[in-house]
Amino acid sequence: MSLRVVHYINQFFAQIGGEEKADYAPEYREGAVGPGLALNAAFKGEAEVVGTVICGDSYFNENLDAAKATVLKMISDAKPDVVVCGPAFNAGRYGVACGTVAAAVKDELNLPVVTGMYEENPGADMFKNKVYIIATKNSAAGMRDAAPKMASLAIKLAKGEKIGASAEEGYMPNGLRVNFFEAERGSTRAVKMLLNKLAGKPYTTEFPMPSFDRVAPGAAITDLAHTTIALVTSGGIVPKGNPDHIESSSASKFGRYDISSFEDLTAADHETAHGGYDPVYANEDADRVLPVDVLRKMEKEGKIGGIYPYFFTTVGNGTAVASAKKYGEAIGKELRDAGIKAAILTST
Amino acid sequence: MRLELGEIHISDIKLGDCSKVENGTLYVNVEELRALLLEDEDLASVDFEVVHPGESVRIIPVKDVIEPRVKVEGSGGVFPGMISKVTTVGSGKTHVLKGCAVVTTGKVVGFQEGIIDMTGPGAEYTPFSKLNNLVMICEPKEGIKQHQHEHAIRMAGLKAAAYLGALGKDVTPDETKVYETSGVMSGKEKYPDLPRVGYVLMLQSQGLLHDTYVYGVDMKKSMPTILNPTETMDGAILSGNCVSACDKNTTYHHLNNPVIHDLLEQHGKTLNFVGVIITNENVYLADKERSSDWSTKLAQFLELDGALVSQEGFGNPDTDLIMNCKKLEAAGIKTVIITDEYAGRDGASQSLADADPAADAVVTGGNANMVIHLPKMDKVIGHPEAANIIAGGFDGALEADGSITAELQVITGATNEMGFNKLSAR
Amino acid sequence: MLLVTNNEKVREKFGSLCTLQYVEGGHVDVLIHVRDLVHQGHKLLTHPLAGSVKPNETPFRSVALDDASGALDLESLELIEAALNVCRQFPPRFHRGEDAPADMREDFAEIDFRLIDGAIAPQLQ
Numbered sequence: 001m002s003l004r005v006v007h008y009i010n011q012f013f014a015q016i017g018g019e020e021k022a023d024y025a026p027e028y029r030e031g032a033v034g035p036g037l038a039l040n041a042a043f044k045g046e047a048e049v050v051g052t053v054i055c056g057d058s059y060f061n062e063n064l065d066a067a068k069a070t071v072l073k074m075i076s077d078a079k080p081d082v083v084v085c086g087p088a089f090n091a092g093r094y095g096v097a098c099g100t101v102a103a104a105v106k107d108e109l110n111l112p113v114v115t116g117m118y119e120e121n122p123g124a125d126m127f128k129n130k131v132y133i134i135a136t137k138n139s140a141a142g143m144r145d146a147a148p149k150m151a152s153l154a155i156k157l158a159k160g161e162k163i164g165a166s167a168e169e170g171y172m173p174n175g176l177r178v179n180f181f182e183a184e185r186g187s188t189r190a191v192k193m194l195l196n197k198l199a200g201k202p203y204t205t206e207f208p209m210p211s212f213d214r215v216a217p218g219a220a221i222t223d224l225a226h227t228t229i230a231l232v233t234s235g236g237i238v239p240k241g242n243p244d245h246i247e248s249s250s251a252s253k254f255g256r257y258d259i260s261s262f263e264d265l266t267a268a269d270h271e272t273a274h275g276g277y278d279p280v281y282a283n284e285d286a287d288r289v290l291p292v293d294v295l296r297k298m299e300k301e302g303k304i305g306g307i308y309p310y311f312f313t314t315v316g317n318g319t320a321v322a323s324a325k326k327y328g329e330a331i332g333k334e335l336r337d338a339g340i341k342a343a344i345l346t347s348t
Numbered sequence: 349m350r351l352e353l354g355e356i357h358i359s360d361i362k363l364g365d366c367s368k369v370e371n372g373t374l375y376v377n378v379e380e381l382r383a384l385l386l387e388d389e390d391l392a393s394v395d396f397e398v399v400h401p402g403e404s405v406r407i408i409p410v411k412d413v414i415e416p417r418v419k420v421e422g423s424g425g426v427f428p429g430m431i432s433k434v435t436t437v438g439s440g441k442t443h444v445l446k447g448c449a450v451v452t453t454g455k456v457v458g459f460q461e462g463i464i465d466m467t468g469p470g471a472e473y474t475p476f477s478k479l480n481n482l483v484m485i486c487e488p489k490e491g492i493k494q495h496q497h498e499h500a501i502r503m504a505g506l507k508a509a510a511y512l513g514a515l516g517k518d519v520t521p522d523e524t525k526v527y528e529t530s531g532v533m534s535g536k537e538k539y540p541d542l543p544r545v546g547y548v549l550m551l552q553s554q555g556l557l558h559d560t561y562v563y564g565v566d567m568k569k570s571m572p573t574i575l576n577p578t579e580t581m582d583g584a585i586l587s588g589n590c591v592s593a594c595d596k597n598t599t600y601h602h603l604n605n606p607v608i609h610d611l612l613e614q615h616g617k618t619l620n621f622v623g624v625i626i627t628n629e630n631v632y633l634a635d636k637e638r639s640s641d642w643s644t645k646l647a648q649f650l651e652l653d654g655a656l657v658s659q660e661g662f663g664n665p666d667t668d669l670i671m672n673c674k675k676l677e678a679a680g681i682k683t684v685i686i687t688d689e690y691a692g693r694d695g696a697s698q699s700l701a702d703a704d705p706a707a708d709a710v711v712t713g714g715n716a717n718m719v720i721h722l723p724k725m726d727k728v729i730g731h732p733e734a735a736n737i738i739a740g741g742f743d744g745a746l747e748a749d750g751s752i753t754a755e756l757q758v759i760t761g762a763t764n765e766m767g768f769n770k771l772s773a774r
Numbered sequence: 775m776l777l778v779t780n781n782e783k784v785r786e787k788f789g790s791l792c793t794l795q796y797v798e799g800g801h802v803d804v805l806i807h808v809r810d811l812v813h814q815g816h817k818l819l820t821h822p823l824a825g826s827v828k829p830n831e832t833p834f835r836s837v838a839l840d841d842a843s844g845a846l847d848l849e850s851l852e853l854i855e856a857a858l859n860v861c862r863q864f865p866p867r868f869h870r871g872e873d874a875p876a877d878m879r880e881d882f883a884e885i886d887f888r889l890i891d892g893a894i895a896p897q898l899q
Contacts, residue, residue: 165772177691179771182770185606186768186769188610190607191610191619198543198619209708555824556884556889631821633853701859
């Protein structure tokens, strides 16, 4: 008996419509639809798409919790051995939806799952360390390439076979180093890599260095007594009650709050939203993370010019680098526009 | 320089009462060889075993692996500065007993390491499972110090390899390979349009059990210098390194340095292989700075366009590796480095102890922390209990049934950083 | 020169030759003590991960720093933090020398001694 596969796709690949149909609510159809036919061909009888879950990209992203629950139920009702999502190629919201569904299938349904997308799809960064994502080309023209890889990995996962290294299976590197045997010995690969490097041709390093996003330090402040200082933290300090509901991990936003009237942060008015460390000491006295009290003291003593009236805060815990970058840029822009020359960033 | 390597293919080793090479079989008179080796006052006993590919045999702990060679024509003798005089080698004609090796075993220190399995899953990870090996179990006299012990076993291996190599002196080689290198000027004239490539060969040189010798000189006491590639084929570089089984360069690796062979293969075709810069991996930080400065300076002196850097060991050599890479790249020399990884058993940890964005072209010999199960072998040569205490083994590694569960780093040569193997990781 | 060690063998030879701080504890305790000294402005002279005996194998560690306590040396800080990070990745098998079997203990102590001796003896002459 062939393995049962349930396939998740969006409204576009189901040939329902483009952007104008992106609010299409989840629907289950028996059998393969659209790209599912290519998957079926690639399964070569070992597996078969028994059902397809279709959901509009806007609908999914705007009704995340409800849409996810409905999609999961449809998938689980079809009793699959393995689930395939997409591929989403370079469609951003579709990629995020595929990643979200795949991660939920893995974590909540405990089923093997494969998705696929282009490496620059925002869903790739968000989910490549959580689920297997086959790296695809940036448009649907890459389907012919992607289908056999997704099909082969899906079958292996469904059968519980050993999964090879990313370079062998075609999934995006997921932070876990896996050994395998190359076709050539290391020295030969090194000589070829060097020849490509010398000729200015593309080559792929076998071990990408951990990403260093080093920023050259700004010039030293020489006149601290007349400099206004801004406070920024990834330690999750928020006004009591967390009015903007900044998430305790994987924060989707940052907050901007007025501290102009505070001499000292106390348990009565501030707390932390951070879920990655023991919050007791930060909740007792938020100055421990966001040092308003000492800065006010220095302001009075004339050591610093003043404190920027708003502080910026988010939760660093598990927050995607891409999101953190976006928040940093927005915060930096406001500070620059306000002519602020110095900021203290605290982390936890 | 021009060196002819005459390869005599050895398909079997037999112990007997006459030492000779005949029809591809190496016959060894063990009494004669034993007497030669026991001239060393520090050795109490030497025993011999022959193992063949595919046999159910485990050798543990392995100290060094050495290929028998002999100088037939040209100046100097093999293993200069140790066995022969210090005369410069690398030209003329050398005979090699291909397909066999001397493997030295014996417990040097309490945590000695290194496994060669001749069959099974472990055999796939070590190149030495494919050779006919003369295993020498060397036991020292009571009461000698660790450094004397290391010296005695090292010398025994080299003496034996030279003794066996000499048996091939008058034998007609099955195959002859010619390696020809150019001088700095003549190479430039001959290959004006080819990129000038050099090889920065990092040698372990930190101290006891971590040393490498070049023409007999302890490399930690030397400044980086330049070798002609063919010198290594006559044993100019010898291993005194007992630690890091998976990523130490045995003498066999130095004799058959794959980077040198692959660069010579491309020499005059796609690149101009200018020379080998040997450098050390010292403990003192100022030495690291000086040596990496010097290897880069020599590379600039040779006007290299590109360089390959190979490493030995893990931990602080990562710092030397990254320093070399950073400085070469900063000097405008395009660089590729070869290393291996300690990414944890799950592969999730940081692979190197040092890193830099300049290292944007890396070849890896695999994750040494990967856990491997080595089934029981019918025969164990050496000290099987060493499995429990070798690096990468862990308590309970040696199961009651004789099988071993351990990290890949216990296997000799498994993640070699000269790129000797096909193993890699992503 | 300032020498930090938990190895009795190193103390014996170098105790009278340079300023020596003996740490009662394991490999990681030595590194933590060295980190504190780096923060106080001492510069590393030897690599804190000397040797290819895996850092989680040997219970002994000796590290040399300079005497001067000047401004914080960032390179030293990076090296010592990276070394501590390696120890966090690969937790030590023997916390202290006395946890290792006697013959291994002696060998580990000898190698640590030899490594630091080779590195600093020329500097002390």
